[in-house]
Amino acid sequence: MATPLYDERPTLALVPPPAETPVFKDAPADRKKWTESARAVADTTNKVARVVLLPHTVRGYRQLGRRWIDRFHDDYPQMIASTNRAIREADGDVMQEARLKERRAELRAEYKRHRLNYTGKTAGVAGAVAGGVTFGAATGSLWLDLLAGLGAWGIGAFHGRDRKQPDTDLPQNPAAPRDAAQIRGESDLVTALVKAGVITEAQRDETHVVGIIQPAGPGWTATIELPRGMKASAATSRAEELASSMRVKKSQIEMRADTSEDGHEGQVVLWVASEANPYGDKKVPSPLLTADRLDFWQYGVPLGIDARGARHALELVWCSILLGGLPDYGKSFLARLVAAAAALDPHMTVHVATGKAGPDWVGTKQFAHSYVAGNTPGKILAFLDLLNGLIADMQQIGERLEQLSEENPERCPEGKLTPELAKEWKRGLTLLIVDELQELLDAAAMMKIKTDDDPESKDRGRNGKEVLVETMARFVRVSRYVGGMGLFITQRPDATSVPTLLREVCRKRACFRVKGASSSRMVLGDDAVAAGAAPHMLLDAQKGVVVLDQGGEEGHVTLKTDFMTIPEFREICMRGRQLRKEAGTLTGFAAEYGTAEQAAPSNKVLLADCIAALREAGVDRARTVRLLELLLARRPVAYEGLTESALQTRLREAEAGGTRKLGPIDGMTNPNGYTLEQLTEALDK
Secondary structure (H helix, E strand, O other): OOOOOOOOOOOOOOOOOOOOOOOOOOOOHHHHHHHHHHHHHHHHHHHHHHHHOHHHHHHHHHHHHHHHHHHHHOOHHHHHHHHHHHHHHOOOOHHHHHHHHHHHHHHHHHHHHHHHHHHHHHHHHHHHHHHHHHHHHHHOOHHHHHHHHHHHHHHHHHHOOOOOOOOOOOOOOOOOOOOOOOOOOHHHHHHHHHHOOOOOHHHHHHOEEEEEEEEOOOEEEEEEEOOOOOOHHHHHOOHHHHHHHHOOOHHHEEEEEOOOOOOOOOEEEEEEEOOOOOOOOOOOEOHHHHOOOOOHHHHOEEEEEEOOOOEEEEOOOOOOEEEEOOOOOOHHHHHHHHHHHHHOOOOOEEEEEEOOOOOOOHHHHHOOOEEEEOOOHHHHHHHHHHHHHHHHHHHHHHHHHHHHHHHOHHHOOOOOOOHHHHHHHOOOOEEEEEEOHHHHHHHHHOOEEOOOOOOOOOOOOEEHHHHHHHHHHHHHHHHHHHOEEEEEEOOOOOOOOOOHHHHHHOOEEEEOOOOOHHHHHHHHOHHHHHOOOOHHHOOOOOOOEEEEEOOOOOOEEEEEEOEOOHHHHHHHHHHHHHHHHHHOOOOHHHHHOOHHHHOOOOHHHHHHHHHHHHHHHOOOEEEHHHHHHHHHHHOOOOOOOOOHHHHHHHHHHOOOOOOEEOOOEOOEOOOEEEEHHHHHHHHHO
């Protein structure tokens, strides 16, 4: 019998037998129910794994690492690389290379300090965490270990979580076309310049932003270096086209040549407002309303604020100014600011001439040395006499300066009238205000005026307009260095109302909204408009906004002028009258104005009459017009011919002060007037 080669033993199973397959009594319904339960358990397990397990934590620490590296470098390598590129592109410009190398050294030093500070902060935080973990491990506390582990897991999971995009009404489409008009950086800005025709496509690589595009007030600003050979004026003249390219209102664009120390002829400064009207609709009260007095030599005229909120003053000493624009846009308000500032300097002599009678300049009668209103032939001749008298007066001061420069030249080193000399000679600054210039010139154009050139001639004379323009220009020229200045205001900025001869001698010019670039040039001149001054780009809603060409390297500025009503202006004028009375400088027209009314009862008698009139009427307050009515009813002979403004002047001189807010009275919310208490206190002084 043969022996078997191996014993017959059970076969060893390397794989465990499969689990019992569940028996479904009611297949296939039970099978389907079991399958759905298994799938739900698997989905739940996957969700838990996605939320709780490692991927979120790993992703979170990876993002924290990237963030740490970004903050460690803080864009310094990029800025240094950009500076190196600029140095290479300086193309032999030694001054530019020196500035850039100095800037690179500063960036490297800042980068080194930043890395040291950031590394120190990181080491401090890491040391604190390591100390806490070490303490937990050393004490063997299971809870501390668990808390440390959970904390480490939680930080990573929080920073690695899926961040959902915020819901918006519009679908988020990353493939949507980019808005080419929106400025996101230097490339977009250069593209806008190309679209506007400021530069060509071939000049793109030669055009650069100096520094960075940065916020500035309610908008942003950028300094642009144009291609070589291109002047700044060529770019600023296309500001309106640039506004169209950028899809903004033309009034949002301010573009001017860069006149800073680092600027040059091929560099412009662009400012773009974030709103169509960055000046807003709010009226800003003039600080002159609360000023007791003002030194015109030192402070000039507080004028207004620009779109970025910076306050500006008008320095008018040594120059004259031409003011133009369409009616009802703020010329009178700016002119009143100049007159109000002059009123508050008691040593300043003011002369007023207006081609149209009205309430605008009535207040200046309180302190003006000369006052002419109207455009009749007699008024035109009176204005011409005023000009000739001023010219003679200015020349007299010039002669005294000439003599002084020979005898004691160090007292007038610049050949100009100084504040010290003006005080010694009792001769302050002189201001000539000429309003409604177009009315004066139109009326003069219909006249013939004989001149001193040939007084015996049988000829009827020269055209009055020519004579008037030449005489005004002559006043500006001879008065410049002897403390004289002129303010010329016109409502119709065209070739007939703004003669070139007069405009060119006015160093400073200001223009409110006009209809076109040609009108802007009529007032501001070709150079200012070419440099970016654009009152024709102002909106209809921007009343009170003026473009001021300052006549020097500072260029032009656009401002929202301060606000002052006619009653407020009259209050300042009366304050100016009182200041001149106290200083002994009230002369000419103002000294004689209201003499008849003031010759009536004395100040004490006037106060007593006012108090009695209020008590008889059974009231403790009254508006000026009502108080005047009560006085006339009480003593008609004594107060006959007294006007409201004269009454206010008399009460101020009687130390009753100005008008006050009365609250609701006579159907008005809060008008000005006088109170019984106010008048009684003045009488008791």
